[in-house]
Amino acid sequence: MSIEAGASDVVRTSQELERRLPEPLRPLGRIAYNYVWSWTLDGPSIFKDIDPYRWELFQGNPVRLLLDAPTTMLERAANDASVVARITELAARMDETLADAPHSATSPIAYFCAEFAIHRSLPIYSGGLGVLAGDFVKEASDRQVPLVGVGLFYRQGYFLQRLDLSGWQHEYWTDQDLERLPAVRVTRPDGTPLTVSVHVGERDVLAHIFRLNVGRSALFLLDTGLPENHPIDRWTTARLYESSRRIRLAQYAMLGIGGVRALEALGIEPGLIHMNEGHAALAALELARREVARGADFRTACARVRERVVFTTHTPVAAGNETYSAEELLAVFGDFAGRLGTSTDEFLGLGRCVPSHSYEQSGVTPLAIHMSRNVNAVSRRHGEVARSMWQSLYPGCTVDQVPITHVTNGVHLPTWMCPSMSRLFDRYLPPGWMAAAANPETWNAIESIPDDELWHARMFARSRLVDFVRARTVDDRLRRGEPIEYVEAAARTFNTDYLIVGFARRLATYKRLHLLTRNPARALSLLDGPRAVQLLLAGKAHPKDDEAKQIVRSMFALKSSPQVGNRVAFLENHDMEIEAMLVCGCDIWVNLPRPPQEASGTSGMKAAMNGVLNLSVLDGWWAEAYDGNNGWAIDGNIDSNEHAKDDRDSAALYDLLEKEIVPLYYEREGNLPRAWIRRMKAALRSLAPRYCASRMLADYERTVYASDRSELERVAYSSDGYAHE
Numbered sequence: 001m002s003i004e005a006g007a008s009d010v011v012r013t014s015q016e017l018e019r020r021l022p023e024p025l026r027p028l029g030r031i032a033y034n035y036v037w038s039w040t041l042d043g044p045s046i047f048k049d050i051d052p053y054r055w056e057l058f059q060g061n062p063v064r065l066l067l068d069a070p071t072t073m074l075e076r077a078a079n080d081a082s083v084v085a086r087i088t089e090l091a092a093r094m095d096e097t098l099a100d101a102p103h104s105a106t107s108p109i110a111y112f113c114a115e116f117a118i119h120r121s122l123p124i125y126s127g128g129l130g131v132l133a134g135d136f137v138k139e140a141s142d143r144q145v146p147l148v149g150v151g152l153f154y155r156q157g158y159f160l161q162r163l164d165l166s167g168w169q170h171e172y173w174t175d176q177d178l179e180r181l182p183a184v185r186v187t188r189p190d191g192t193p194l195t196v197s198v199h200v201g202e203r204d205v206l207a208h209i210f211r212l213n214v215g216r217s218a219l220f221l222l223d224t225g226l227p228e229n230h231p232i233d234r235w236t237t238a239r240l241y242e243s244s245r246r247i248r249l250a251q252y253a254m255l256g257i258g259g260v261r262a263l264e265a266l267g268i269e270p271g272l273i274h275m276n277e278g279h280a281a282l283a284a285l286e287l288a289r290r291e292v293a294r295g296a297d298f299r300t301a302c303a304r305v306r307e308r309v310v311f312t313t314h315t316p317v318a319a320g321n322e323t324y325s326a327e328e329l330l331a332v333f334g335d336f337a338g339r340l341g342t343s344t345d346e347f348l349g350l351g352r353c354v355p356s357h358s359y360e361q362s363g364v365t366p367l368a369i370h371m372s373r374n375v376n377a378v379s380r381r382h383g384e385v386a387r388s389m390w391q392s393l394y395p396g397c398t399v400d401q402v403p404i405t406h407v408t409n410g411v412h413l414p415t416w417m418c419p420s421m422s423r424l425f426d427r428y429l430p431p432g433w434m435a436a437a438a439n440p441e442t443w444n445a446i447e448s449i450p451d452d453e454l455w456h457a458r459m460f461a462r463s464r465l466v467d468f469v470r471a472r473t474v475d476d477r478l479r480r481g482e483p484i485e486y487v488e489a490a491a492r493t494f495n496t497d498y499l500i501v502g503f504a505r506r507l508a509t510y511k512r513l514h515l516l517t518r519n520p521a522r523a524l525s526l527l528d529g530p531r532a533v534q535l536l537l538a539g540k541a542h543p544k545d546d547e548a549k550q551i552v553r554s555m556f557a558l559k560s561s562p563q564v565g566n567r568v569a570f571l572e573n574h575d576m577e578i579e580a581m582l583v584c585g586c587d588i589w590v591n592l593p594r595p596p597q598e599a600s601g602t603s604g605m606k607a608a609m610n611g612v613l614n615l616s617v618l619d620g621w622w623a624e625a626y627d628g629n630n631g632w633a634i635d636g637n638i639d640s641n642e643h644a645k646d647d648r649d650s651a652a653l654y655d656l657l658e659k660e661i662v663p664l665y666y667e668r669e670g671n672l673p674r675a676w677i678r679r680m681k682a683a684l685r686s687l688a689p690r691y692c693a694s695r696m697l698a699d700y701e702r703t704v705y706a707s708d709r710s711e712l713e714r715v716a717y718s719s720d721g722y723a724h725e
């Protein structure tokens with residue numbers, strides 16, 4: 001068995017779906033069970049055209065659409081020759097793609113992560129980490145890198161967001177019907193579900209394994225929502241980022257230990273385990289337990305594990321690097337420590353920065369670092385921050401010697417580039433440009449695109465966004481019970497000619513959304529007048545983060561100003577769909593993290609691929625990407641006086657908008673903002689080849705995955721400056 005484990009279960013289930021469809025639509029059953037449709041030309045539009053209403057209702061879930069669309073709708077599509085021809089073409093395109101198998105189907109990379117953002121209809125992600133993981137799995141598929149993702153199948157996913165009239169966030173959750181997603185329970189030859197079991201606290205917790213096809217990659221998700229489990233244990237895979245610490249530890253046990261056991265049950269022997277963020281750190285301990293069970297002593301077991309485990313750290317923020325007390329850990333893992341053939345203190349020490357400091361709490365990040373062959377951060381600056389943050393794990397190393405390298409994140413172009421842009425690039429860039437996106441020369445031809453054509457592609461994306469925002473905002477305001485005049489303002493909201501500034505991401509406080517309105521008078525005056533600025537906001541605050549919720553509410557207090565109704569919108573329930581609309585349609589993408597807390601950031605990369613200009617603090621990826629011509633920057637210095645830093649940075653933000661960005665945007669020559677377009681071209685040429693996922697994956701292959709030491713050293717001494725060995 002290999003990467004194909006469980007594939008026959010998917011085939012069987014998709015054939016069942018096919019049999020329910022009118023003959024001409026049958027290929028859709030197969031198409032629906034591989035997410036590659038979502039980044040294949042015409043994939044989304046075919047499903048949408050069959051039943052646009054249910055397509056929206058089901059969040060773009062094709063399995064649900066095909067199961068629940070009324071027969072009349074299906075028959076109508078089946079009798080439409082053009083729809084049938086499109087289906088045939090799409091099926092042929094997908095079959096052609098999938099016919100090229102990964103370069104090697106045995107020993108794949110097993111990529112463990114707590115969240116994956118594959119598509120908006122699969123709500124098992126919260127933000128940047130999940131998007132990175134989803135893009136990684138897709139890019140591996142495109143490049144035929146053998147990879148399986150391992151994660152948890154949260155039935156309730158991440159929360160859905162509603163704001164009330166005061167702007168206060170409320171959370172709610174809905175149950176997914178797992179059987180109506182393109183996810184299939186893996187079975188044994190006798191037809192019963194393949195099951196893994198992990199001892200958590202006092203009980204064995206059982207999980208089923210679901211397989212989801214993501215192009216050539218497979219994603220395996222564990223589900224504990226089984227009647228055999230205690231109700232508390234069923235909750236293990238109920239919600240992403242559960243706030244109960246006890247349940248979180250159970251989640252880490254299921255992801256790490258359960259994930260490794262699932263691979264074993266599936267017959268997959270990974271060549272490498274990639275723990276993407278610390279949530280998966282227990283995978284390494286399960287591998288060590290297996291070595292101990294085969295007779296190795298604990299130290300030897302750890303050394304062997306270290307040869308095949310790599311770890312990526314994704315944030316310097318404390319909430320992403322949780323620590324736990326001995327009592328908390330032993331309550332969940334007491335039994336497990338015994339099976340490692342070591343003392344309790346040595347077990348707990350693996351999670352400490354200094355293992356002998358028994359007063360130190362244990363954390364998942366130190367554990368992952370101790371157990372990994374390679375550790376990397378996700379941007380050059382984050383590499384520096386991580387080396388200094390984790391220096392105590394490397395006694396005798398100066399900060400510069402700490403062997404934590406970096407691979408800067410990148411984004412999956414076919415997922416995040418809007419169709420109007422990629423159609424334009426099809427005409428002007430060399431054939432096969434998408435596959436050659438990591439090569440800077442591919443993008444030289446940007447200069448040959450006539451200004452008016454580039455501008456029209458942007459205008460097209462912007463007007464699509466404006467339509468979307470109007471419709472969403474009317475709905476949001478009606479649902480909140482806003483006065484009808486304010487609802488009506490939403491229908492007029494957003495003029496297609498005015499500059500649009502966007503800000504959307506998780507609303508963690510360090511992302512400093514509040515800088516936008518720190519000086520309300522200046523903010524409001526930007527919205528006014530013949531050179532108006534329009535502002536689009538979206539984002540979810542963690543349910544326990546009242547400070548972040550308070551920031552959104554204080555912005556709502558400005559809503560009584562007349563400009564605000566027409567020029568500002570907060571789109572509720574930020575997700576991949578809203579994100580895709582925004583990063584394609586805005587003119588300026590703003591990011592205001594408090595340095596040095598932004599590990600990378602990826603939303604600005606998505607924006608850059610679409611010709612949207614970044615205005616960002618020089619932190620995360622922007623600290624290495626900004627070159628003076630490809631956007632705008634706010635100083636990235638660290639200041640322990642947060643208040644003073646906030647004042648300065650928000651003043652810098654208003655200054656740039658007032659003095660540079662607004663004038664440049666509205667300065668027209670023959671109806672075109674020529675200087676703006678020059679900047680767009682500079683941004684595309686400098687950023688697209690560097691911040692696409694194909695460059696990222698190639699970097700991982702050369703510097704992190706390469707098992708041959710000589711290869712690692714060769715890379716370290718090459719001149720590209722990626723590696724810090």
Ligand SMILES: *Cc1c(COP(=O)(O)O)cnc(C)c1O
Nearest residue numbers: 127128505575576579601602603
């Ligand atoms: C890309 C993305 C993010 C990441 O945004 P950052 O600005 O990098 O923090 C968060 N949420 C969603 C839904 C995204 O698509």
